[in-house]
Amino acid sequence: MRCKVQTNINQKLLPSQVKYFKEEIINEILTIISEKPNIERILNVVVDPKIVSMKLIETEEGYSNEGQRLAGYKLIIELNIKEKITYVADEKTQSVHVAYFENMKSLFIVLPKEINCINTCELFRSNRIFVTPYVEAVKARKLDCRNIHKCILLLVNAIIC
Numbered sequence: 774m775r776c777k778v779q780t781n782i783n784q785k786l787l788p789s790q791v792k793y794f795k796e797e798i799i800n801e802i803l804t805i806i807s808e809k810p811n812i813e814r815i816l817n818v819v820v821d822p823k824i825v826s827m828k829l830i831e832t833e834e835g836y837s838n839e840g841q842r843l844a845g846y847k848l849i850i851e852l853n854i855k856e857k858i859t860y861v862a863d864e865k866t867q868s869v870h871v872a873y874f875e876n877m878k879s880l881f882i883v884l885p886k887e888i889n890c891i892n893t894c895e896l897f898r899s900n901r902i903f904v905t906p907y908v909e910a911v912k913a914r915k916l917d918c919r920n921i922h923k924c925i926l927l928l929v930n931a932i933i934c
Contacts, residue, residue, distance in 0.1 A: 787907050793931040795882045796909070799854070803921045805872050810862035811918035816869065817859040818913045820925055822906040825851045825877070829897040834886070845886030846893045850904055850929060852878045863918055880929060888933050896933060903932045 805812060827850050832843045856874040861867050882904075884893050896902050909926040916922050 787909065787928065788905075788930055791928070791930050793848075793882050793884055793933070795850075795880050795929045797878070797880050797927045797929065799878060799925040799927065801876075801923055802916065803856075803858070803872070803874050803923055805919050805921070809870055809872060810864055810868070812915050812921070813861045813863035813867065815858060815860045815913055815915055815921065817857075818911050818923065819857040819859075820908045820911050821855045821857075822878075822908065822927060823853045823855070824904055824906065825853050827851070827897075827902075827904060829884075829894060831894075832883075842883065844883050846884040847881040848884055848897070848902065848904070848931060849879065849881050852880070852906060852927075852929075854878055854925070856923070858913065858921060858923075878927075882929065882931050884931070901934045903934060905930050905932070 827848060830847050830849060832845060832847050834845055835843055837843055854876050858872045858874070860870055860872065862870050884902075886893055888896060893902075907928040907930065909928050911923070911925050913921055913923045
């Protein structure tokens with residue numbers, strides 16, 4: 774049986790305007806560990822992304838081989854994504870269980886050489902670039918009694934102060 778689940782996104786409200794950002798889709802199949810009982814149905818999915826590290830690298834100005842416009846710098850961001858899936862066990866007692874997953878994801882935001890007439894590298898060195906990950910959407914469905922297909926849409930926003 775395939776079922777879709779509504780998820781609680783314990784996140785801040787999405788920003789109304791974004792200038793320097795990256796949207797990323799994380800699609801994966803998760804397997805419940807053998808010590809846990811089989812899945813009857815999924816109740817809830819909570820996703821918590823945290824920034825682990827950031828680094829700024831200089832790039833050429835122009836277009837990449839994929840056609841993306843390069844403006845002078847890339848802000849490389851490494852995220853730790855923790856997920857908690859609550860489900861009803863496929864047992865007579867129908868007990869509720871939680872499965873925890875954690876993975877790392879790297880992505881980048883293209884930045885220009887200067888922002889507000891200040892060199893981007895100087896803004897980065899003086900800790901004036903703040904990055905916030907937002908969970909825009911999460912969908913999960915049971916594939917079989919042990920596997921879950923999960924898809925997350927992340928918005929990673931950089932604000933210059």
